[in-house]
Amino acid sequence: MAKLGSLIKVAAMAGPTVWKVVQAMGPTITKMRRDYPEAFAAVEKQVGRLAGSRSAGKGPEGLRRRINVLRDQTTYLAVSADGAAEVRRVEQWRRQLDKLEASLPLLAAMGKTAARREANRIGERIDALSAEVLNAYIEERRDDAELGR
Numbered sequence: 675m676a677k678l679g680s681l682i683k684v685a686a687m688a689g690p691t692v693w694k695v696v697q698a699m700g701p702t703i704t705k706m707r708r709d710y711p712e713a714f715a716a717v718e719k720q721v722g723r724l725a726g727s728r729s730a731g732k733g734p735e736g737l738r739r740r741i742n743v744l745r746d747q748t749t750y751l752a753v754s755a756d757g758a759a760e761v762r763r764v765e766q767w768r769r770q771l772d773k774l775e776a777s778l779p780l781l782a783a784m785g786k787t788a789a790r791r792e793a794n795r796i797g798e799r800i801d802a803l804s805a806e807v808l809n810a811y812i813e814e815r816r817d818d819a820e821l822g823r
Contacts (some may be wrong), residue, residue: 681718688725691805696721699812706812710819717812720747722806730794734778740800742777747811754814756821767807774799 675678683702685696695705707714724741730736750770752764774796 681721684718684725685721688721688728689801689804691801692721692724692808695805695808695812699809702812702816706816706819710816713815713819716815720808720811724808732790732797734781734793736780737793737796737800738775740797740804741771744800744803744807745771747807750806751810751814754818756817763810767803770799770803774803 682693682696682700682758684753685693701712703717706717709721720743723746727739727743729735730766745768748764748767752768755761776795778790781793784792
């Protein structure tokens with residue numbers, strides 16, 4: 675099992691927003707590592723996937739990979755949702771991810787400068803969603819581990 679320090683290094687590769695979430699959730703993640711190693715391993719895997727997808731580049735395919743990682747996390751959150759509010763929040767994230775993914779083909783129709791600017795904007799929105807979704811994912815994994823799910 676990896677140490678928290680190595681997880682923070684991987685989180686840094688996933689981008690500043692993911693790194694901030696992992697850093698802020700440090701005490702929770704440390705407790706998970708100690709008490710719920712399977713939940714910690716799941717979080718570690720998702721942070722690694724975020725880092726790997728970010729290294730795929732800023733083009734449409736790299737952005738699509740990042741969206742797919744978040745989509746997988748929202749699938750877990752939807753399945754383990756404990757109430758209507760959580761379900762609505764996950765549905766909202768999914769709609770946002772769908773809109774971002776639908777905008778990717780438009781990049782090819784734009785000029786180079788406009789496409790780069792729009793890809794950066796999409797990447798920033800994915801970063802913001804990554805922070806929200808990863809934070810919820812970590813909390814839900816912890817809650818499920820504490821409940822023995």
